[in-house]
Amino acid sequence: MTVSPALLKRLALPLIAAPMTGVSGEDLVIAACRNGVVGSFPTHNAPSVDELDRWLGRMSDELGADAAPIAPNLVVHPTNKRLDADLDRLVAHGVELVITSVGSPAPVMDRFHAAGCAVFADVATLRQAQKAIAAGVDGLVLLTAGAGGQTGQANPFAFVRAVREIFDGAIVAAGGIADGRAVLAAQVLGADLAYMGTQFIATRESLASRxxxxxxxxxxxxxxxxxxxxxxxxxxxxxxxxxxxxxxxxxxxxxxxxxxxSSPDLWSAGHSVSGVRDIPDVATLIARISGQYAAAKAETRASLAS
Ligand SMILES: Cc1cc2nc3c(=O)[nH]c(=O)nc-3n(C[C@H](O)[C@H](O)[C@H](O)COP(=O)(O)O)c2cc1C
Incomplete structure (x- = not known):
């Protein structure tokens, strides 16, 4: 399966509000999706499987069919004790898109695909990308140098290019993306979507401490x-x-x-922290990014035409 164009049409911007431990909660995700940006959160941010159930129920109650999709993030490392239980809940709620991290997505692919759910996997090297492609993922999140949280160390120009050469699915560029101009730049590089974490930590809806x-x-x-x-x-x-x-x-x-x-109070940030100047609400942040994206598009068109 691939990511449905109908799903992508629900986006106001080619952007995912990235999943962040201790940061992305119900309010942030709902606000992102209402404003046309994919809202992602690690399932372990819900303190228990029952709470995850409640989060997913609330998200589907509060987000209409036209809202951008949610994209729960599942840590697929074998030490994740909640992996099976969280996976069951995601499938039961009919989630359209999941993002796997820290490990091979292979063991969970069949369950999600059988349920009609697209799977994106985050990867930090070309080798990991090749393995995820062989497992049948629909999209890849490329963690590049200076991304917040667990990061990759590859150069984004080189990484997007190398993956585009071997993969027809969705490519999401992650790392260093702080504004609408960078979202456009990710598309110019050959990515379909941009991933933005650090900017969303500094929002009113984030779970991060003041x-x-x-x-x-x-x-x-x-x-x-x-x-x-x-x-x-x-x-x-x-x-x-x-x-x-x-x-x-x-x-x-x-x-x-x-x-x-166990480290919810840890202060992580990517190089994109240079773009954090204030603590707006999510709607204001997304409106700002949309304005920058439109302006960068117009400027680029004008400079290419001259
Ligand atoms: C505080 C923090 C927590 C994170 N937690 C997770 C996580 O639980 N799962 C995950 O897949 N990625 C996690 N990430 C990585 C982000 O999803 C994303 O790759 C990164 O923020 C992109 O770089 P940027 O911060 O420069 O935008 C985290 C990042 C940060 C800053």
């Missing part, structure tokens, strides 16, 4: 540090938080799903 959101406003890309010491995987974190953290460093490669859920 201190964390204020830290984003005062930070720039120079304040972002790459480290595997917190989750065991390379991640972008604010140096200010890292320098003051009390938890012991974790060895590189030693990832466990509960390392994500």
């Amino acid at each position: 201190e964390y959101r204020d830290a984003l406003v005062r930070s720039t890309m120079d304040d972002v540090r790459l480290t595997s010491e917190v989750s065991g995987l390379p991640a972008s974190l604010l140096a200010e938080w890292l320098d003051n953290r009390e938890s012991a460093p974790v060895s590189a490669g030693d990832f466990r799903e509960d390392r994500l859920t």
Whole structure:
């Protein structure tokens, strides 16, 4: 299966509000979808499987058929104890699109496809992309250098190009996308959609603490540090938080799903933090990105014509 054009038509912008541990909750997702942007959230942000059930019910009650789709994110690493139970709930609620992360999507593909649900997988290397394509994914989220949270280290120009050469499905560019101009740039590169995380942390609907959101406003890309010491995987974190953290460093490669859920107060941000200037509500942020996107399109057309 591929992503249906009807689904994409429900978008006001080619954009996904990226899933973020401790950040993306019900209100953020609903606001994103109401404003024409795919709203994603890790299923583990709902504190229990029953709560996930309630979240999904509320989302479907409050979002009409014309709203942008939700895209729950499932951590498919074998240490995720809720994997099967969360998957069952997503299927029971008839979710149209899921995004898998931290591991191969292969074990969950059949269940989702049998339920008519498209699967996007996030990948950080070409090798991971090849494996996900072989597993039959409908889309790939390319984690590039400087993305917030668990990041990739590939250059976006090179990564999108290399994947486009081998994949006809949807490509989502992730990392460094802070405004409407960057969303357009992702499309020019050959991506179908852009992924934006850090900008949505600094919104009124986000679950992030006030201190964390204020830290984003005062930070720039120079304040972002790459480290595997917190989750065991390379991640972008604010140096200010890292320098003051009390938890012991974790060895590189030693990832466990509960390392994500047990550090809800961690301050992560991508290089795109340089684009965070204030803490608007989600509707205002999306209206701003739409305006920048339209202006960048018009400017690009004019400069190509001259
Ligand atoms: C605080 C934070 C938490 C994140 N948690 C998750 C997560 O639970 N699952 C996931 O797939 N990606 C997670 N990510 C990665 C984002 O989905 C996305 O790839 C990233 O934010 C894109 O880069 P940007 O922040 O520069 O826009 C997280 C990112 C941040 C900043």
